[in-house]
Amino acid sequence: MEHKLQAFARLLKIMDELREQCPWDKKQTMESLRHLSIEEVYELGDAILEGNIEEVKKEIGDIMLHMVFYARIASETGAFDIADSINAECDKLINRHPHIYGDVTVKDESEVKSNWEKLKLKEGNRSVLGGVPKSLPALVKATRIQDKARGVGFDWDHEGQVWEKVQEELLEFKAEADSGSNKMEDEFGDVLFALINYARFKGINPEDALEKTNRKFIRRFQHMEDAIRNAGKSMGEMNLEEMDAYWEEAKREERKAGES
Secondary structure (H helix, E strand, C coil), X not given: CHHHHHHHHHHHHHHHHHHHHCHHHHHCCHHHXXXXXXXXXXXXXXXXXXXXXXXXXXXXXXXXXHHHHHHHHHHCCCCCCHHHHHHHHHHHHHHCCHHHHCCCCCCCHHHHHHHHHHHHHHCCCCCHHHHCCXXXXXXXXXXXXXXXXXXXXXXXXXXXXXXXXXXXXXXXXHHHHHHCCXXXXXHHHHHHHHHHHHHHHCCCCHHHHHHHXXXXXXXXXXXXXXXXXXXXXXXXXXXXXXXXXXXHHHHHHHHHHHHC
């Protein structure tokens, strides 16, 4: 524990020195740091998906620096300091884990989540969904909305019901698409929301799943580009059938690499 406290104290000291002496750090505001912090979180997400533990370590440090930076800026006006932030978080964690720090008994993880949402309402939150950030990407936001609704019992009883809803929404979308209706966008959104719900029941994180598919497509497409280039051809001069042959080759090569 002591070496961790020393490391954190070292970061705080360096932050103070940079804020007081570095021209760039002296100019920063919470607003100017905001987009950089978001970028750092996405970089951490990339490292996690890639299974690069060294990058995970590095990105955690970068994010920690940003959190310390915000607290340092706030301390300059007397609003709060890093100790206030950490103590408030500790108090919240203790209050929301009565099964650890109190006499409440829970049987599983879902009951912990349910208690968490109910305790938030008791703390004065007006809506279970109030804590979902407005600027979250829509896919992530839908997942969080469904998680929070489930926490207070607003959920399907079993996955079969959810799959029926997916099929229902698909049919409704297809009908609107076939008719060229201006409701196509709404119905497509309903399809995605229902699929995200089903993924939740199957223990799949939709954001991670889609990102893995994005990366897979990029790998295969770039392999196809390289193969076409090595064959002395140009994609712009090929038809879809010709390109598809190279695409299938890329898939076969990827499968072989995965088996070796």
